[in-house]
Amino acid sequence: MILGHIGARKGSKGVPGKNFRPIAGKPLIDWSLDQLFANPRIDAVVVSTDDERIYDHALAKGALDIGLRPVHLATDAAPKWGVWQHALEAGQAALGQPVTTFVDLDCTSPLRLPEDLDGALDLFAQDKPDMVMSVCEARKNPYFNLVEADETGALHVSKPLPGGVWSRQSAPKVWEHAASTYVLSADYLRRAKTIYEGRVIPFEMPPERCLDIDTPFDFRLVEMLMNDRLTEGN
Known part of the structure; x- marks a missing residue:
């Protein structure tokens, strides 16, 4: 059982409300959320958020009902690993069956293509590491x-x-850690305390598909690139 996950905290100092802010025709979160729903290998999807609007939106699209993110995991300082661990256990409880693989897509990195998710899943299945993590050449x-x-x-x-x-x-x-796409063993997520305790291997993506939105300039740049992509596709 493969569980897909999107983390979308309500607060953002750099770009307020960015995770649900419209970009290139739909909310930012949907560029990643829709990729999870469209991939036939993803069995179920959860969205971890403290934002009721985002949560209701995710449920309406078909995400599992795991409740809002606990307060202690909704701060600037809350580690991604703890958020993942909570989402895994809450998602497994909602499913009522064991989860073997956990997939996280970062919603602030919307330039990822479906083939990137497939490539990360393929690498995880072939190499059987503890975790596959997206990177781009530094x-x-x-x-x-x-x-x-x-x-x-x-x-x-x-x-x-x-x-x-x-x-x-x-x-x-050397590579940059690209906060885009992660595939990891559910057992590893349960037992480890940080990302790098086990065998974590790189899944290299083109730098232009790894841009992460952290500032208003990032948002404008990514929106321009996404609109260019949509125009080229027509």
Whole structure:
């Protein structure tokens, strides 16, 4: 049993009400929620939120009734892992049967395509890790062009290698954690306390599909890209 999840907290300091704010023709949350409902491998969907409007909207679309998110998980400081654990147990109770796989789509990353979700599910099924996490190649590299100041204030490469690295192409590849798509074992989610305790492997996505909305500028940029995509599809 694969349980799909969307987390959509009511509060947002950067873009107030962003999770339900219209973008490219529908509420932001629906760009991710609709992908879960449309994927035949997702058996059921839950939405974890403290916003009654979002919750009622999700129920009307077919999400399981798990109640509003507990207050202690609805703060700025509440860890994603704890929200996931609560959603897993509440979703399993609503289903009345065991959940084996938990899938989270971040609703603030709406540029993901259905093929990205399928690719993450395929990788999880083939490799059988504890967790698959979306990433994109980092624009800056700590072995080459990320620097830190030492105790004297002088700059040095963040992760120096013997002999130095003098081109980005020769630096070890690093990724950015793209808050977009996660597939993980339900057993791992139950027993672990943080994301990286087990074997977490990367699912690489194009950077242009990993943009995350955190500021008004992000919202405008993502909306422009989404409208361009919709125009190209017509």
